Amino acid sequence: MRRLLGWSLLIVVLTVLTVLPWLMLDATPTIEPPGKFRRTDLAWIKSLFDRHDPRGQTPDMVHSIRLDETELNRVLNYAVELRRVTGVAAELTPGMATLTATLVAPRNPFGRYLNVTAELTEAPGGVRLNSLQLGSLTLPGALADWTARQAHRWLRRDATYAAFADAFVRVNFDENQATLDYRWHPELLTRLERKGAELLIAPDDQARMLAHAQRLDALLKPYRHGSTVPLVSVIAPLFAERQDDAALQNRAALTALGAYLSGVSLPRLLEGDSRSIRRAPRVLLTLHGRRDFAEHFVISAALAANGGSRLANAIGLVKEEEDAERGSGFSFTDMAANRAGARLGERATGNHAAGIRHLLARVHTDADLLPDFRDLPEYMPEAEFARRFGPVGGPRYTRVIERIDARLAAHPLHKE
DSSP states (O other): OHHHHHHHHHHHHHHHHHHHHHHHEESSOSSOOOOOOOHHHHHHHHHHHHHTOGGGSOTTSEEEEEEEHHHHHHHHHHHHHHHTOSEEEEEEETTEEEEEEEEEOOSOSSOSEEEEEEEEEEETTEEEEEEEEETTEEEOHHHHHHHHHHHHHHHTTSHHHHHHHHHEEEEEEETTEEEEEEEOOTHHHHHHHHHHHHHHSOHHHHHHHHHHHHHHHHHHTTSOTTOEEETHHHHHHHHHSOOSOHHHHHHHHHHHHHHHHHTBOHHHHHTOOOSOOBOOOSSEEEBTTBHHHHHHHHHHHHHHHTTOHHHHHHHHHHHHHHHHHHSSOBOHHHHHHHHHHHHHHHHHTSTTHHHHHHHHTTOOSHHHHSOOOTTSOOSBOHHHHHHHHOSTTSHHHHHHHHHHHHHHHTSTTTOO
């Protein structure tokens, strides 16, 4: 009898494991991949973040973010661009939001896509999961909400999650519009940054980054506070040490350099408990005599080394367009440094990792890192840029970009 019961239980388990994937997975996506992000999309996302930059918020006051359906989908699909989810869409009606997402499933015989639809309704202090559908499998509302509440209760064991959950005051869904009210506390930003690093950076990678940050600190220690030092003088020794995996070590070294130039202390981020992870660079690094070149080049390289080459180029372009409108002016020189850094980060962590490390360990001059692009037009206000080069993406603009790319292609760090 026990043997029969055991076989019956096994058959039930195998049936469930076979039927559930068949019900949950689909051959086609519910949400198609979003179209390619345009410069206007990135500029809008950046302006949204700038408007709600936590560092400018008044502590302990309730603030609101209000987005219409189109704007919310723009934000969601910007996240898709970074997370490589196939697509996300939201529909907003009074008191309710329907979120649909499509994820690519691992290779299996049942289907390529997992289509998820969640119906959320307003609730005191947050939202309630009204229903959840995974492919053709619909979870009863009570079961879906109970599962979500248990997950929320379990996640609250994490201090960072609990702090952010407590900061949300109210969520309101209206026709074609969503409003999030939250109470900001300054330490939340540091908590979020640390939690992001903890989740996104593997322990081994964290150790490599910390080791390179400490090495960089040791290289800069002999210089007087506030002094100016050529970037090339720290690049060579930073990449000279022999390590086992060139791609991983290159990523760690570029990340340490990018963090330093961005004013982020990796030790404070990865292992400290101070209220802020910020630390102004004590020594100023330059490339071809310019701090902005070093920043554009290294930060773009760090972004690309961590999987964001296209994003690095796009953000660089957005910044130059902003400068043309209200800042120092559009500069092809800065764009060239962005593109060079993005290419370097991509190659330093790909098939050419060992060769790039060998070259970086032997740089002696600024030209060994970056061609001298100071002959390119820069500091052009919007009207002058439009008069000389037309719209971004136009023929005259494109010709300059092609010149930049040709010079980069001939440089030792970028030669195939």
